Structures are given as structure tokens and as C-alpha cells.
Amino acid sequence: MRDYLKPTLLIAPLLLFLAVAYIVPFLGVVSWSFTLPQPGIGNYTSAVTDPLIISVFVRTFRICLFVTVFAVIMAYAIALIWVRGTPTQRLIAELCILIPFWISVLTRAFGWVALLSNRGLINTWLTQLGAISEPLTLVRNEFGVILGMVHFLIPFAVFPIASAMRSLDERVLLAARGMGSSRTRTFLQVFLPMTAPGILGAAIMVFVFSLGFFITPAILGGGRSVMAAELIYLRIFQSPNWGLGAAISVLMMVIVGLLLTLLMRYARPKSMLS
Incomplete structure (x- = not known):
């Protein structure tokens, strides 16, 4: 057996599993989008012209953009501590990164409801302190959705940023400092x-993940901040309009595919994962 065939045979079961588990069902969804309730491209026409669907797409991208910005900023700060902090700081940062992976998304969402609802801990404390006279509306809106999604996605954003930080050549930073650059200038212009x-890799990863969020927006949005994934669920299981739901799913997959192509082209994932 030729040497170059051995790696192919090793990954063949994985490729077969991925094809059966993902590609075949997706092709079925594509088929629904063109055949239900009648053959044609009517579902795609509705998806790009219906004001309700367009508003959901706009809200989805707006929320995902805010989530991406906040999550990446916070993840950068955590990664900086994790990579360049003292041993104690690194341990604390590592715990903050890893512990959330042990808690389910459903538990986190209901935890935020307990904190942010009108009778939750935050409103109760603020009322008892006299800071507010009426409860603040912190859930069943975009604020609650963004907060819950940022909390969930920060750990995912940390890893590509930390990998990029670890791959830096320290000699470049030392050279900048040796030439008289201040810490702030070295950070802004070199680091x-x-x-x-x-x-960029963290931003695209967070944005792609957030596009498909369902549980967190459904619970913290309370049906008032419907995102694309929830709309697909409503169209398939409650309307029902399987063809339109399938068309929206295909459009979302195309968008995710374009974003992943952008990641592979510009973010240099091999260097980030090295």
C-alpha cells in the first residue's frame, strides 16, 4: 500500500460519518426548500422579500455583531492575563475559561433569568439599596439576549486569541522596548x-456560533427578540411551513460557509492552532 493512502484510510470512517450525519440531512433540507409546498424558488423569494423575515435577519446580524464585539474584547483581556500574567493570575484565568464548559447552556440561561428578571437578584438588590424605584427591564429584550450569548461565547473566543499571543516572537517586543517604546505604544503598535x-479568527468563530443560537435567545428574549434559529423552529414546528424554514436554513448555511471561507483565507488558522 502506498504511503499517501494510509492517512486517507485512517480518516475515511470520520469522513463517512460526517457525510451521513451532516451532508445527507442537509441535502434533504435543500430539497425541501425547493419542493415544499410546491416546486420552485418561491420559498427563497419569500425569505428575501418578507418584511418579517428580513427584520429577523437584521435583528440576528445586529445581535451577533454586538455579541462578537463584546465577547472578543473581553476574551482578549482574559487571554492576555492567561498568557502573560503571574502564575496565580493564569490559574484564575484558566478556571474562568474552563469552568463554563462544565455548565450547560440551559442552566446558564435560567441563571441569567434568575439574576435579571423583574424579581431577580439584581433588581431586588437595587430596589433595597434605593437605587431604583421600579424594576429595570433586563430580560425579554435584546440586552438580555446579548448578555447571555456573550457570557457563553467568551471562552470560545479566548483560545484563538491566546494561540496568537503564544506564537509571538518575544524578541520583537524586546526590540521595541529597547528602542525606547513605552509599554502602551508597544502594545498598540506591535503586540x-x-x-x-x-x-479575526475569534471574531468569525463567535459570529458563526451566535448565528445559530436558539436556547439563549428563546429564554432571555422571551419571544420578543426572535433570531433566525428560533424563526426556523417556528416555521417548521409551529406554522408549519417546512419549505420556508428549510430555505431560511439554507441561507444561513450559505452565510456560515462564506464566513468560514473568510476565516480560512485571512485568519491563518494553522498558525493560530500551532
Whole structure:
């Protein structure tokens, strides 16, 4: 057996599993989008012209954009501590990154409801302190959705940023400091640009993940901040309009595919994962 065939045979079961588990069902969804309730492209026409669907797409991208910005900023700060902090700081940062992976998304969402609802801990404390006279509306709106999604996605954004930070050549930073550059200037003009691939990779990863969020927006949005994934669920299981739901799903997959192509093209994932 030729040497180059051995790796192919090793990954063949994985490729077969992925094809059966993902590609075949997706092709079925594509088929629904063109055949239900009648053959044609009517579902795609509705998806790009219906004001309700367009408003959901706009809300989805707006929320995902805010989530991406806030999550990446916070993840950058955590990654900086994790990579360049003292041993104690690194341990605390590592715990903050890893512990959330042990808690389900459903538990986190209901935890935020307990904190942010009108009778939740935050409103109760603020009322008892006399800071507010009426409860603040912190859930069943976009604010609650964004907060819950940012909390969930920060750990995912940390890893590509931390990988980019670890791959830096320390000699470049020492050279900048040796030439009289201040810490702030070195960070802004040397360190930050050199970690840009990790930032871009984290941003695209968070944006792609947030596009498909369902549980967190459904619970914290309370049906008032419907995102694309929830709309697909409503169209398939409650309307029902399987063809339109399938068309929206295909459009979302196309968008995710374009974003992943952008990641592979510009973020240099091999260098981030090295």
C-alpha cells in the first residue's frame, strides 16, 4: 500500500460519518426548500422579500455583531492575563475559561433569568439599596439576549486569541522596548497588530456560533427578540411551513460557509492552532 493512502484510510470512517450525519440531512433540507409546498424558488423569494423575515435577519446580524464585539474584547483581556500574567493570575484565568464548559447552556440561561428578571437578584438588590424605584427591564429584550450569548461565547473566543499571543516572537517586543517604546505604544503598535489574526479568527468563530443560537435567545428574549434559529423552529414546528424554514436554513448555511471561507483565507488558522 502506498504511503499517501494510509492517512486517507485512517480518516475515511470520520469522513463517512460526517457525510451521513451532516451532508445527507442537509441535502434533504435543500430539497425541501425547493419542493415544499410546491416546486420552485418561491420559498427563497419569500425569505428575501418578507418584511418579517428580513427584520429577523437584521435583528440576528445586529445581535451577533454586538455579541462578537463584546465577547472578543473581553476574551482578549482574559487571554492576555492567561498568557502573560503571574502564575496565580493564569490559574484564575484558566478556571474562568474552563469552568463554563462544565455548565450547560440551559442552566446558564435560567441563571441569567434568575439574576435579571423583574424579581431577580439584581433588581431586588437595587430596589433595597434605593437605587431604583421600579424594576429595570433586563430580560425579554435584546440586552438580555446579548448578555447571555456573550457570557457563553467568551471562552470560545479566548483560545484563538491566546494561540496568537503564544506564537509571538518575544524578541520583537524586546526590540521595541529597547528602542525606547513605552509599554502602551508597544502594545498598540506591535503586540496588538501581531495578534490580529487571532482576533479575526475569534471574531468569525463567535459570529458563526451566535448565528445559530436558539436556547439563549428563546429564554432571555422571551419571544420578543426572535433570531433566525428560533424563526426556523417556528416555521417548521409551529406554522408549519417546512419549505420556508428549510430555505431560511439554507441561507444561513450559505452565510456560515462564506464566513468560514473568510476565516480560512485571512485568519491563518494553522498558525493560530500551532
